[in-house]
Amino acid sequence: MTAPRQIRVNAFDMNCPTHLVAGTWRDPESRASEYKDLAYWTDLARTCERGLMDGIFIADVLGVYDVFGGSPDGALRGGAQVPVNDPALVVPAMAAVTEHLGFGITASTSFEHPYTFARRMSTLDHLTKGRVGWNIVTSYLESGARNIGLDAQVRHDNRYDIADEYMEVLYKLWEGSWEDDAVVADPARNLYADPEKVHPIEHDGTYFKVPGIHLSEPSPQRTPLLYQAGQSNRGKRFAAEHAEAVFMGAPRPEILRANVDDLRGRLVDAGRDPHDIRVFSSFSVVVAPSAAEAEEKRERYRALIDPEGTLVLWSGWLGYDLEPYDLDEPLRHVPNEAMQSTNEIFGDGRWTVRDFVEGLGFGADGPSATGDPAAVADQIEDWIDTTGADGINLNHVVTQQSYVDFVDLVVPELQRRGRYRTTYEEGTLRDKFFGRGSRLPDTHRAARHRRHPAGAPA
Numbered sequence: 001m002t003a004p005r006q007i008r009v010n011a012f013d014m015n016c017p018t019h020l021v022a023g024t025w026r027d028p029e030s031r032a033s034e035y036k037d038l039a040y041w042t043d044l045a046r047t048c049e050r051g052l053m054d055g056i057f058i059a060d061v062l063g064v065y066d067v068f069g070g071s072p073d074g075a076l077r078g079g080a081q082v083p084v085n086d087p088a089l090v091v092p093a094m095a096a097v098t099e100h101l102g103f104g105i106t107a108s109t110s111f112e113h114p115y116t117f118a119r120r121m122s123t124l125d126h127l128t129k130g131r132v133g134w135n136i137v138t139s140y141l142e143s144g145a146r147n148i149g150l151d152a153q154v155r156h157d158n159r160y161d162i163a164d165e166y167m168e169v170l171y172k173l174w175e176g177s178w179e180d181d182a183v184v185a186d187p188a189r190n191l192y193a194d195p196e197k198v199h200p201i202e203h204d205g206t207y208f209k210v211p212g213i214h215l216s217e218p219s220p221q222r223t224p225l226l227y228q229a230g231q232s233n234r235g236k237r238f239a240a241e242h243a244e245a246v247f248m249g250a251p252r253p254e255i256l257r258a259n260v261d262d263l264r265g266r267l268v269d270a271g272r273d274p275h276d277i278r279v280f281s282s283f284s285v286v287v288a289p290s291a292a293e294a295e296e297k298r299e300r301y302r303a304l305i306d307p308e309g310t311l312v313l314w315s316g317w318l319g320y321d322l323e324p325y326d327l328d329e330p331l332r333h334v335p336n337e338a339m340q341s342t343n344e345i346f347g348d349g350r351w352t353v354r355d356f357v358e359g360l361g362f363g364a365d366g367p368s369a370t371g372d373p374a375a376v377a378d379q380i381e382d383w384i385d386t387t388g389a390d391g392i393n394l395n396h397v398v399t400q401q402s403y404v405d406f407v408d409l410v411v412p413e414l415q416r417r418g419r420y421r422t423t424y425e426e427g428t429l430r431d432k433f434f435g436r437g438s439r440l441p442d443t444h445r446a447a448r449h450r451r452h453p454a455g456a457p458a
């Protein structure tokens with residue numbers, strides 16, 4: 001008999017007061033408004049490592065949610081992903097108080113040049129000793145595009161074309177520019193790096209020109225662990241070619257199952273193993289020692305849900321204004337340049353604004369389980385087993401209480417069932433994910449940019 005599949009867990013947070021569940025920042029236990037303090041992040045990191053989680057994944061947007069009512073006022077009132085600070089800068093502090101926890105940083109291929117971004121990620125990979133991952137996003141907020149000087153957001157599929165070239169530039173910098181033995185650091189020879197072994201990448205493409213060398217010396221993973229979250233047709237094609245982990249949001253198991261199966265099939269088409277990608281699916285939990293206490297807690301949280309903040313977020317994701325909708329009016333699929341897959345999933349005529357405000361309010365784009373530890377563990381196991389996902393991306397309802405409750409109550413229950421690790425694997429984040437070393441495998445497209453020791457392209 002084969003052992004039951006281990007369930008992976010990432011904590012999902014954002015460097016702002018309201019990430020996904022609007023209104024609960026007002027709960028007396030919430031630490032949401034402490035997001036500006038290092039202690040918030042170091043405490044969170046310690047909790048997640050105590051719970052043997054794979055990592056903390058920090059979402060990010062550059063731009064404000066101004067689709068609802070055509071203004072950013074609602075977002076500002078609810079702290080809905082604004083004010084928002086840089087996700088990368090909190091990582092070194094968290095790394096300093098942990099040993100194994102991974103850090104997934106979201107950054108967009110649409111807003112920053114790959115040359116500068118490559119150095120920032122290499123720096124983090126050095127400082128964390130190979131525990132950093134990158135959530136590759138192409139962005140969806142029109143306001144972000146305008147504030148970096150574009151007249152309008154680049155079209156959805158074209159953003160992925162640009163992202164493809166962005167990745168090629170990064171692979172050349174991370175994998176190809178410095179040979180493994182380029183750093184000599186020999187005081188006797190007065191030689192830090194051997195210039196013969198550091199190569200200009202000479203990239204001259206459609207969107208980017210980068211002639212020179214990478215600024216950082218090779219870090220433990222070189223390329224950070226690559227996460228991605230697009231579920232559109234074009235998004236999944238991109239994932240199959242680049243990603244090692246994906247985030248998927250789905251309100252029903254059959255939707256997730258179809259996306260997981262589709263993605264695994266595309267991996268094979270791209271010459272990779274169907275399990276070369278770990279799938280994390282959005283999930284939230286309200287748990288307490290007894291079912292009655294959990295219900296009580298859920299009711300307390302539910303009373304805090306802020307309808308305006310909720311619709312601010314959903315309008316931004318869907319790319320159209322929900323303000324004119326009646327509570328019970330079914331949503332439609334409104335083609336636009338924002339999140340295509342989310343727009344399709346929730347535009348099938350079965351969802352209303354009331355669902356967002358009353359039901360989905362807790363889970364954002366995924367399910368939400370309430371109950372005692374056994375009931376919640378049952379629901380997580382069931383979700384993982386019916387969908388084929390590898391793990392969950394744990395959305396908080398109240399930060400940091402949702403994570404503390406999960407670690408104290410759900411983790412031991414999953415461990416008892418043999419569905420959760422009892423100790424960390426050794427090595428870098430990539431090692432912990434796949435157990436085959438710190439570097440991308442030779443089957444990944446990045447590998448073609450590696451060099452032989454002699455310096456010729458491999």
Ligand SMILES: Cc1cc2nc3c(=O)[nH]c(=O)nc-3n(C[C@H](O)[C@H](O)[C@H](O)COP(=O)(O)O)c2cc1C
Binds near residue numbers: 061136
């Ligand atoms: C769990 C999850 C987390 C995401 N986090 C971010 C994020 O932090 N920043 C961002 O710009 N987009 C984020 N996205 C959105 C995706 O990058 C993408 O736009 C979305 O899934 C729609 O994909 P599509 O445009 O290929 O349909 C996230 C999506 C999911 C499912």
